[in-house]
Amino acid sequence: MYVTLSSAFTPATAAPGVVPAPVPAQRRTVSAGAHLFREGDIATNIYEITAGVFRLTRVLDDGRRQVIAFGLPGDIIGFPNGTAHHSDCEAIQAGAVITHRRHALNTLEGDHDTHQRLLHAALREISAMQDHLMMLARKSALEKVASFLVTLSERIGKSREGLTRCALPMSRADIADFLGLTIETVSRTLTRLRKAGVIAFDRAQTVLIKDMDALVSAAQGRD
Amino acid sequence: MYVTLSSAFTPATAAPGVVPAPVPAQRRTVSAGAHLFREGDIATNIYEITAGVFRLTRVLDDGRRQVIAFGLPGDIIGFPNGTAHHSDCEAIQAGAVITHRRHALNTLEGDHDTHQRLLHAALREISAMQDHLMMLARKSALEKVASFLVTLSERIGKSREGLTRCALPMSRADIADFLGLTIETVSRTLTRLRKAGVIAFDRAQTVLIKDMDALVSAAQGRD
DNA sequence: CGCTTCGTTGAGCAATATCAAGTTCTGTGG
């Protein structure tokens, strides 16, 4: 559930001919700042986000932090590897999730449709993380920040009259830790884009993308 | 199939009580330099590596390259997202794979055991990529190179008399592109570790780890 | 209204990239 690509999210409609299924899934709301799970917790559930914004983080012993992904509605989060979670998941904006039993990934239990959806989400996740990998390793600060804005606005931006308005539900620190930069560099880069007339700000938490083409170009390193 | 963690690889033994299954899997050998698949190819198979070393790469339009992972025996590679592959996979050392039909990931086809193994490999992959993400974004050149050597030697190193000998089947360029560094930085960092007495070289393609503790420390940033 | 957290800006610095030689290794043809 990298901020990208999940646009290809497959809705939860049952395939024709498939039995309606005995769904052991439950809804759950999560208030801002609350953890869905923490590193070390036994991974019993997989979560399908229906509202809010979540943040998946890993922390190194010495405190260095990496935001692995932001989870938005439609994303599926919390895939287990082994029995325990290896990352923290916190709601940065109050939200809601559908919890699926971890066992829904076992072939012989639960319904086929849910199983397939979770599986495809996992595969999409692998692909999205490959993109993220590429970005972290090979892109400049400007490209990273621009890419992030483009991707986020594709997910949650509203376009009107050639202007795209996009909320930034996460702090600068979260963005920095997602992109592998410092807070200062993120801030400076946003300022640079603003001064270049590519973006503007309402509040620090709302970007207005004035020139999407330029932003996309910046994201790809042709600035 | 990041170079790490697959040590947790689950062998292909059938679970008790499971029908032997009509396996549609086939063996295939791949010579050095040959591609298993390329970006854009229709993803019809998933590959289970039984011998050799493979390299999974993504290339940006402008030529910037990222090695997503190295595939070693026991790893499973080529998970599809959508219909086409989004990366290239090349054998850097002659090898062999078992090919599984992509459909083995569909619940209702093929045997349950294979399905579960592939699924768990995918989940392990997600976890491994999270580690890789963290490393790319947050570690210094020294930490990256040291981590790489530690991880690789855990997979393919041979220890004897407190000395671990480990082949480096990939070129410096491959290592650099895996770690998000330049060839020169990789080379300099290896030299630095060598001059510090932590490692030594036979040929450029074989490391001797003389002080594993020091290497592990370096990998974790306490040098 | 003050406090605290978050974000921006500036100056200097450190790590790594880049550019440019050299050196070693490898394979090939004589």
Next chain:
DNA sequence: CCACAGAACTTGATATTGCTCAACGAAGCG
């Protein structure tokens, strides 16, 4: 077996990017 050519690797000098440290401004919250 040796000489040579090309590739891979190492090393050095310099440039650049983004980090660190520090101060300041703005916004949420009691």
